[in-house]
């Protein structure tokens with residue numbers, strides 16, 4: 734199942750710089766593991782914003798929820814999810 738996910742990150746300005754850097758590093762390692770596993774299929778930065786657009790390929794809504802809520806930055810994110818299905822005109826066989 735494919736999901737388009739937008740994540741807006743809002744770290745508190747009061748967070749110490751070294752804590753923020755550690756959190757971002759942990760998030761990076763977590764996200765790259767999910768990308769290598771094929772669960773997090775695409776990840777793009779939204780230009781000019783501390784936000785991303787991602788494509789997740791998971792087995793269920795429950796799995797997506799578990800992955801998103803396990804993200805180290807999750808407590809500081811606003812997350813929007815759109816479920817995707819195959820477009821009848823798509824030429825990409827893996828669009829499902």
Ligand SMILES: O=C(O)C[C@H]1C=CC(=O)O1
Pocket residue numbers: 740742757760761762764776783784785806
């Ligand atoms: O920077 C972000 O967009 C938030 C998050 C998503 C992947 C990652 O490494 O950090």
